[in-house]
Amino acid sequence: MASVKPKKHLGQHFLKDQNIALKIVEALKNECNLPVFEIGPGTGVLTKYLLQKEGAEFYALDVDTESIDFLKDNYTKHSDQFQLQDYLKYDVPFDQFNVIGNFPYNISSQLFFKIWDDRSKVDEVVCMIQKEVAERICAPHGNKTYGILSVLLQAFYDIEYLFSVSPGVFNPPPKVQSAVIRLKRNSVKQLSCDEKLFKRVVKAGFGKRRKTLRNALKDLNLSDTVVAMEVLNQRAEQLSVQEFISLTEKIS
Incomplete structure (x- = not known):
């Protein structure tokens, strides 16, 4: 050939x-x-x-x-x-x-x-x-x-x-x-949060990236405690990897 x-x-x-x-x-x-x-x-x-x-x-x-x-x-x-x-x-x-x-x-x-x-x-x-x-x-x-x-x-x-x-x-x-x-x-063997949920949170957050996370994550049925968190006033692009991990821990 x-x-x-x-x-x-x-x-x-x-x-x-x-x-x-x-x-x-x-x-x-x-x-x-x-x-x-x-x-x-x-x-x-x-x-x-x-x-x-x-x-x-x-x-x-x-x-x-x-x-x-x-x-x-x-x-x-x-x-x-x-x-x-x-x-x-x-x-x-x-x-x-x-x-x-x-x-x-x-x-x-x-x-x-x-x-x-x-x-x-x-x-x-x-x-x-x-x-x-x-x-x-x-x-x-x-x-x-x-x-x-x-x-x-x-x-x-x-x-x-x-x-x-x-x-x-x-x-x-x-x-x-x-x-x-x-x-x-890197040295991270496993995240400190549910990794499947982490992926869902990240994808949902950027799925509506112009909206605040409070609006972008609505379909995840967040608890009232999570909805009230100040971090949800931000957009997905503003959160570091560690902040996404911490957020996922609070949502689970």
């Missing part, structure tokens, strides 16, 4: 720049030598360098048959490491692992929610995503871009914005700027 054609419906924009590809791969520290899963390998621009890394087990997952066939044809010795799998529906068979990839932009948010669901397993993530999404995930409270993923991910990960990437290094060039970020699991 000569090439892989980028497919619009899969949100594919294939990285062409080898230097950037190498920077992304080198950004994955993997100090614990855990298995590494690449999401959406496409033409294998990251895959080539990931296969050169010694020690850790490596697998590439893609929903694009053409991509998986291409990688198997070009890296025949590693064909069993390329799997036709949708990470969003995949139960990774390891207790702990790392994630890397040039995430398809149309499902990047879904991928991060899956990573949050797998937070007890996913130790480190290095990925290229839309710059706007990267800035949102890294944003501190009080920032207008601070949102659901900011709170959920920052509760369990230390997050770094590594560098920006221009559209010209992709085929086809996306209409947006891109960025590479790294997430490293």
Whole structure:
């Protein structure tokens, strides 16, 4: 197979720049030598360098048959490491692992929610995503871009914005700027509140982000004591991760 054609419906924009590809791969520290899963390998621009890394087990997952066939044809010795799998529906068979990839932009948010669901397993993530999404995930409270993923991910990960990437290094060039970020699991094993309720509170708060939390959280059937709390006079973007945790403790 000569090439892989980028497919619009899969949100594919294939990285062409080898230097950037190498920077992304080198950004994955993997100090614990855990298995590494690449999401959406496409033409294998990251895959080539990931296969050169010694020690850790490596697998590439893609929903694009053409991509998986291409990688198997070009890296025949590693064909069993390329799997036709949708990470969003995949139960990774390891207790702990790392994630890397040039995430398809149309499902990047879904991928991060899956990573949050797998937070007890996913130790480190290095990925290229839309710059706007990267800035949102890294944003501190009080920032207008601070949102659901900011709170959920920052509760369990230390997050770094590594560098920006221009559209010209992709085929086809996306209409947006891109960025590479790294997430490293922090020392929090479990929140001091109900984690499912925490997610509900965060999503509800930002679901009506222009309203005060008192209005945004109405559907959670808050007690009169909670409704009277001063913190509910604020909007979701004004609360830190710890304040969301404390609020959830009082609601439960």
